[in-house]
Amino acid sequence: MKVAPSILSADFGNLQRDVEAICAAGCDFVHVDVMDGHFVPNLTIGPVVVSAIAASATKPLDIHLMVENNSFFVDLFAPLKPEYISFHIEEEKHPHRLIQKIRSLGIKPAIVLNPHTPPETIEYLLADLDMVLLMSVNPGFGGQSFIESVIPKAKKLSAMRDMINPKCLIEVDGGVNDKNVKLLKDAGVDIVVAGSYVFGHKDKKIAIESLKI
Numbered sequence: 001m002k003v004a005p006s007i008l009s010a011d012f013g014n015l016q017r018d019v020e021a022i023c024a025a026g027c028d029f030v031h032v033d034v035m036d037g038h039f040v041p042n043l044t045i046g047p048v049v050v051s052a053i054a055a056s057a058t059k060p061l062d063i064h065l066m067v068e069n070n071s072f073f074v075d076l077f078a079p080l081k082p083e084y085i086s087f088h089i090e091e092e093k094h095p096h097r098l099i100q101k102i103r104s105l106g107i108k109p110a111i112v113l114n115p116h117t118p119p120e121t122i123e124y125l126l127a128d129l130d131m132v133l134l135m136s137v138n139p140g141f142g143g144q145s146f147i148e149s150v151i152p153k154a155k156k157l158s159a160m161r162d163m164i165n166p167k168c169l170i171e172v173d174g175g176v177n178d179k180n181v182k183l184l185k186d187a188g189v190d191i192v193v194a195g196s197y198v199f200g201h202k203d204k205k206i207a208i209e210s211l212k213i
Helices: 012-024 047-056 070-080 095-104 150-164 181-186 204-211
Strands: 002-005 030-035 061-066 084-088 108-113 131-135 169-173 191-194
Touching: 002 030, 002 204, 012 030, 012 047, 012 204, 030 047, 047 061, 047 070, 061 070, 061 108, 061 191, 070 084, 070 095, 084 095, 084 131, 095 108, 131 150, 150 169, 150 181, 191 204
Parallel strands: 002 191, 030 061, 061 084, 084 108, 108 131, 131 169, 169 191
Antiparallel strands: none
16 A cells, blocks of 8 residues: 655644655655635645645655646646646546646546545546545545445446456545554455555654555
């Protein structure tokens, strides 16, 4: 299992310290949640702060857009050369066009599904994706409880992925900890996003290692 700690749970007064700490502790990606206050009822960070995160990180960025104008935000963050940019299928009117745009910028495209959105909605896009992110909480805030229905959903997506595009990774975000990570692994998940579990642990290295099963 690969681990992508979410910066949303970091101490923003000591952001450089926390980014350097999770990278030194063995994370695989640095997960960056971008919220615009419209698609979700919260407002987070823009390119100036993400640029500072990128400068401190020794691991690739995994940028998760929770916004209304996806193409605009892709243009904002593309110069930082993240590994992934993911966008919500619920918000995007032209997902295939946006996937092509992200890939043309040298970035791996990913789609996010909210807890209520079935995997079948992206069946005809799956061949063009590098990753699918399943939300196991409602997007917009950190520290929420894990929604159990993501387990059968991940299994369904994994079976679909194995038939259509075996190289596409499955990521889960929200309420992940050492108690449910085995269930996610068994369901076919490749990457977990963990915010409060990693940043709330007294030893980030132990927290990250406990998820790498």
